[in-house]
Amino acid sequence: MAHTHVVRRSMSFEQWAKVMIDQIEKLVVCESHPTGPWSVREGYYQPEGYRWIEEARTIAHGERWGGPDVTAYFQGEAVIPEKYAGETVHFRMLTATEVIVSSERTYLDGLDPNRQWFELCRQAVPETKFPITMEAYTRSRPDDDRNPRSAALRGCVQRFTTPDLVVLDPSALELWYDLEALNLTAFGPAIVDDVKVYLQAKMRELFKRFPPYGASPQELRSAFPRIADFVRREIYDADSPFGKEGRLACVAHSHLDIAYFWKAHQTVQKNARTTLIQLRLMDRYPEFLYAHSQAWAYETLERYYPALFQEMKGRIEDGRWEIVGGLYVEPDCNVISAESLVRHILYGKSYFLEKFGIEVDNCWLPDVFGNSAIMPQILKLGKIDYFVSNKMSTWNDTNRFPHNNFVWRGLDGSEVFACVPPVHFITWMDPNQAQENWEAMQDKHIFDESLQMYGYGDGGSGATDEMIALFHRQQRLPGVPQQRLTTGKEYLHRSFAGKEGLPVWDGDLYLEMHRGTFTSKGELKKANRSGEFSLYEAELLSVLASLTHESAPFPVERFKDAWKLLLINQFHDIIPGSHVAPVTVDAIRAYEEMDEIIARLVDESVERLTERDSASACVVNPCSWVRGGPTYVTGDDVKGMPTQEITRADGTAVRAIEIAPVPGLAVSTIRTVHAHKSGELVAERERLENDFFRLEFDERGNLKQVLDKIRRRRLCPEGQVLNGWHLYEDRPGRYNAWDIVERYRDKEIEIDDGWSGVEVVESGPISVALRLSRTLSASRAVQIVRLYATVPRIDFETWVDWRETERLLKVSFPLHLKARHYTTDLSAGALELPNHRNTTWEQARFESLCHKWVDVSEGRFGVALMNDCKYGCDVRDNVLSLSLLRSPTRPDPKSDAGRHHFTYSLYLHDGQWQRSGLVREAYNLNMPLTVRPHRRAKHDGGPSIRISGEGVVVQSIKGAEDTSGDIILRVFEAAGSHTEATIRTAVPFSSVHVCDLLEREDGGALRPADGEVHVPLRPFQIATIRLRR
Amino acid sequence: MKNAAFSAQSIQRIIDTELRPLVNVDGGDIRFASIEGTTVRIIASAACAGCPKCDDDFAWWIARELNRRTGNTFDVTIDVEHTYYHH
Structure with a gap:
């Protein structure tokens, strides 16, 4: 019998080699001399200054210090001893913390688990004293687990290691x-x-x-x-039989998560430390180049660390510090709207142009969880031709992403050059990482070099002396790919220049991983969606106010402040929900601050656009189309107008009024209100009915059937239930907030079959509704199912007190139709996806991204499920489902626990979705009409700006960033067909131009005809128009 | 025994409202389990459970913070509650 397994007991050669090499390592430090005495003062870092928790105290070697999130301020003295005369002296401290070391307000260098010493002085003079300050953050959650040496050192409590002065043996x-x-x-x-x-x-x-x-x-x-x-x-130098196979372009960077296992204010210090370290590496190594992204990071450095900022600026001018990625932060690229993405580019690139005179032409997003198909166009419109993101190649759980360098074609046909490097974005110059990269690189017949990002990150840190040393050695070792140090821009330009026959990827870059981030942290998703629409409406009103006789300049800076609060929260570990609990607290606070700014801006605009009239009310229609219908008001605001008492699902009391149709993009006085005969509406415990639908419920409140009275269609197959709630065990493991795994379907948690409380709560004349209530495992839910007299949609206004742990709640609608495709809204455009699971590509997309709606249509009939704050959905054959809530346990053990208030809504239509009115109705759901009591519009003659065209949607109306008073309009084509936008203004403009996202003219002037400007749009095209005053 | 019951409540309040939010920043979690004499027993979970310092060092910190706030000299012992996945 052959041996199948031999247990080795004698030392292997590999083990022996390590022993031999360790001997050499021990000789690197040939002299050491203690420093001290030391004192420490513990506190919590704030960019504006520490929040101290104690007075300074002396600290001895081995003494404990620290705690979660603590930054300690150490002060001590280093004195050059006689024996170090003429030597190059290093300052050394073994530490698991992140440290900025200064001396008399001069930043010296940084220390962390990846680096234990730095050069303090050369030609040392005995008795020279260096007062030393160390700011050390305990960093309990090491972002560099991948470095095995640091993993064992971590912890929120540290034992002080007295720093020493060492002389190294260079040989x-x-x-x-x-x-x-x-x-x-x-x-x-x-x-x-x-x-x-x-x-x-x-x-x-x-x-x-x-x-x-x-x-x-x-x-x-x-x-x-x-x-x-x-x-x-x-x-x-040996003539080895092994050459250098493969070529890598190495770009040093340091991935910096604005918030993750730390809060955003801590990242200000991480960014400073990272910058300091890379600048010192540049001092030591003339060949070292470094790339850094996110305008936010540069802003905070400028504000809080001006000396480092100036030094960095010098290196930018030298060409050794590269600004990569033109965006304000590295945002999530799934759930943010098209306009949010525009603003990331606008504020990011503008900052870099203003401060450094550099126009960044690439988008650097190593760690984002997939990328929407709307991105290529938006990048191109922002003069960004190159896109970089790693995760598709390294994290896909089912399919190997087939390219590394390719052309990425988006929804409208726009193309950018894309790079998805074969390996992770955090590497440390290990030859194995280089070899893995080259072996995994695809399309070598087209591209002769692969991109290797190196440098520690997540929490910053960046490159090390060791990495640079290993880089040089690798050039001389056989069998390891040839490598060179370069910039991201150089690699991208060189790789794609002049190439033909490039592979093309058409559509979204769906990440087969982290699908749970569409749904985790529902409160943040809701605040983000609401914020995006609120900012749109506020800017519109400010523009309208600026066009009135009592003109006031568009408040560019105040809107920028509000937008930036939203944009920071769109960072790819904040809005997805992949962060610790206190980050959510900070994010909510930022949203509240944003809301306050918006509210003030709106109030000011309304004040300018209206005048006091106790007998009137006015309504804001932020959409470009005529709208009327129900909306809600509070208190005694609309005396004399027919209203209906409403109790919302969260228990708040409001009153509904019915608004007569009003022009779009305008503030109008409410003159008449439609009243409806109650007889047209039916509200019974087992039936709701209006002119459009009949809803049939069983005795448990289950929705058995929806009859579309216009189209004579029954929505639900016999024996099934619409609006079915399904609670699943949701245990994806360590990446708890990030992932939903496909096997969640295997374990549905048994819950009550139906609703325990069913009562009629609205009986017209504006709406009819049932109030349903239930318990749901450990949670409670209330739902108002509502029909309107005049609006053809079915609302499910829902409130949940969510107390689950590792559960996924979905709502499903089995439909009596056959659809070969389903379509998901991407905020500016829609993506059609196959409704089958033939291949592994479809199977892997078991959770899809949707913005305001998802639609399934057969030839002459379709059903859309709209929502006001959800992003995860799935369609399996004839069942359409929306992910409502999750309850992950890591990083936040109580993620999503609490109260949630949201609405999903059914919209039925003729034919396909494109001409069905779905797009507009979804906007109506997300941007309800708002009523201002005791005011009437100053200019009821119609809107100052009219924008029309089949399939045309207004994405933004704002004042120009250059405070010229020009107006910027941004429209997009929503239905996937060629069309034409028609713009008419009541105010004369000197000229009209198409421009880029930085609001620079891009092409010739548009010539008005009969007072109208016509802008041709191709399918899903976004166009930005500048109206010059 | 009346003093012991009062101390338990105040210790639990300190842990829940003051110390736990600090631990949450690191992705960890703690909760009060019991007090016996001057020894407070804590259950550590989430990221704390996978941390090599979730031992005497972490107990030292909790004790220091409790003692700062109460003027007492408590000792702390920690029981670790693991999840089914490694933190």
Whole structure:
């Protein structure tokens, strides 16, 4: 019988090699001298200044300090001893924390688990005193788990390691780097076997040049020349049978999560530390280049660390510090709206142009969880031609993303050059990482070089001396890809220039992972959606106010402040929900601050657009189309007008009024209100009915059937139930907030079949409704199912007191129709997806992204499920489902616990969705008409701006950023067909131009005809128009 | 025994309202389990459960914070509650 398994008990050569190399490492530090005494004062870092929790106290070696989220302020003294005269002296501290080291207000360098020393001075003069300040953040959650050396050091409580002054042995250090590189290659799992055999044989010969193990340091040092000579002659310069296969372009960067396992204010310090470290690396290594993204990071550096900012600015001018990614932050690219993405580009690129005179032409998003199909167009409109994101190649759970460098074609046909590097965006110059990259690189017949990002990150940190040393060694080792240091821009331009026959990926970059982020942290999703629409409406009103006789300039800076609060919360670990609990607290506070700014701006605009009239009320229609219908008011605001008492699902009391149709993009006085005969509406415990629908309920409040009275269609197959709630066990493991795994369907939690409370609560004349209530495992829910006299949609206004743990709540609508496709709204355009699971690509998309709606249509009939704050959906055959709530336990153990108030809504239509009125109705749901009591419009003659056209939707109306008083209109084509937008204004403009997202003219002037400007739009095209005053 | 009951309530309040939010910043979680004499027993979970310092060092911090706020000299012991996944 053959041996199938041998347990090795004697030391392997690999283990022995490590022992030999460790000997050299021990000789790197040849002298040390203590520093001190030290004092510490613990506090919580705020960019404006510490919040101290104690007075300063002395601290001794080994003494504990710290706690969760603590930054400690150490002060001590380093004095050069006599024995260090003339030496190059390093400051050293072994630490698991993140440290900024200063001396007399001069930033020296940074320390963290990835680096334990930095050069303090050369040609040291004895008795020279350095007062040292160290700001150390405990960083309990190491962002660099991937570095095995740091993982064991972490923890919120630290034991003080007294720093010392050390003198390094340069020859030991260089030799150690040589041996480290050799060791990683000779025993690396990714390295080709033949290369490893070759190098291991060389190492055996090499170790013969070492003295016997246990030799004295002097004896070992005396062997350095012959050891180094062997490495040079027999390894680096040897004529090996193995060449350099493959080419990598290495770009140093440091991924910086604005909030994650830390709060955003802590990131201000992380950013400063990272910047400091990279600047010092630039001082030491003339060849070192570095790339840094996010305008927010540069803004905070400018504001709170001006000295570092100026130094960095010098390196930008040198061409060694590269600004990558033109966006304000690295946002989530699934759930944010098209206009939000526009503003990331506008405020990001504008900042870089203003401060540095640099126009960034790439989008740098290594860590985002997939990318919407609307992006290529928006990037191109922002003069961004290149896109970089890693996750599709390294995190897809089902399909291998088939390209690394390719053309990404978006919804409207716009194309950008895209790079999805084959490996993770955090690497550390390990030869195995280089080899993995090159082996995984695809389309080598077109692209001869792969992109390798290197540098520690998530919480910053960046490149290290060791990485630069390993880089140089790798160039001289056989069997490892050739590498060069460069910038992101250079790599992207070189890779794509002049290339033909490039592979094309058409559509979205769906990440087969992290699908739970469509739904986690429902309160943030709701605040984001609401904020996006509120900002749109507020800007519109400000523009209208600026066009009135009592003109006031559009408040550019105040809107920018409000937008930035929204944009920061769109960071790819905030809005997706992948963060610790206090980040949500901060995010909510930011939304509240944003809402306050918006409310003030709206009040000011309304004040200018209306005048007091106790007998009137006025209504704001923010959409470009004529609208009327029900809306809600509070209190005694509309005396004399027919109203209906409403109790909402969350228990608040409002009154509904019916608004007569009013022009779009205008504030209008409410003159008449439609009243409806009660007889047209039916509200019974088992039936709701209006002119459009009959809803049939069973005795448990289950919706058995919806009869479309106009189209004579029954919505639900016999025996099934619409609006069915399904609670699933949702246990994706460690990536709890991030992921939904497909097997969630295997375990549906048994809940009550139906609603325990059913009562008629609205009986017209504006709406009829049932109030349903139930318990749901540990949670409670109330739902108002509502029909309107004049609006052909069915609302399910829902309130949930959500107390679950690792559960996913979905609502499903089995439909009596056959649809081969389903369509999801992407905020500006819609994506059609196959309604089958033939291939692994469809199977992997078991949870889809949708914005305001998802639609399934057969030839002459369709059903859409709209919503006011949800983003996850799935369609399986004839069942349409919306993800309502999740309850992950990591990073926030109580994520989503609390009260949620949201609405989903059914919209039935003729034919396909494009001409059905769905797009407009979804906007109506998300942007209800708002009533201002005791006011009447100053200008009831019609809107100042009219925008029309089939399928045309207004995305933004704002004042120009340059405060010229010009108006910026942004429209898009929503139905996927060529069309024409017609713009008419009551106010004369000197000229009209198409412009880019930075509001710069881009093309010739548009010539008005008969007072109208016509803008042709291709399918899903977004156009930005500048009206010059 | 009356003093012990009062101390338990105040300790639980301190842990829930003052210390737990701080621990949450790191993705960790703690809750009060019991007090016996001057020894407070804490249950640590979430990210704390997977941390190598969730031992004497973390107990030291909790005790320090409790003692700062109460003027007492409590000791702390920690029981770790693991999830089905590694934190």
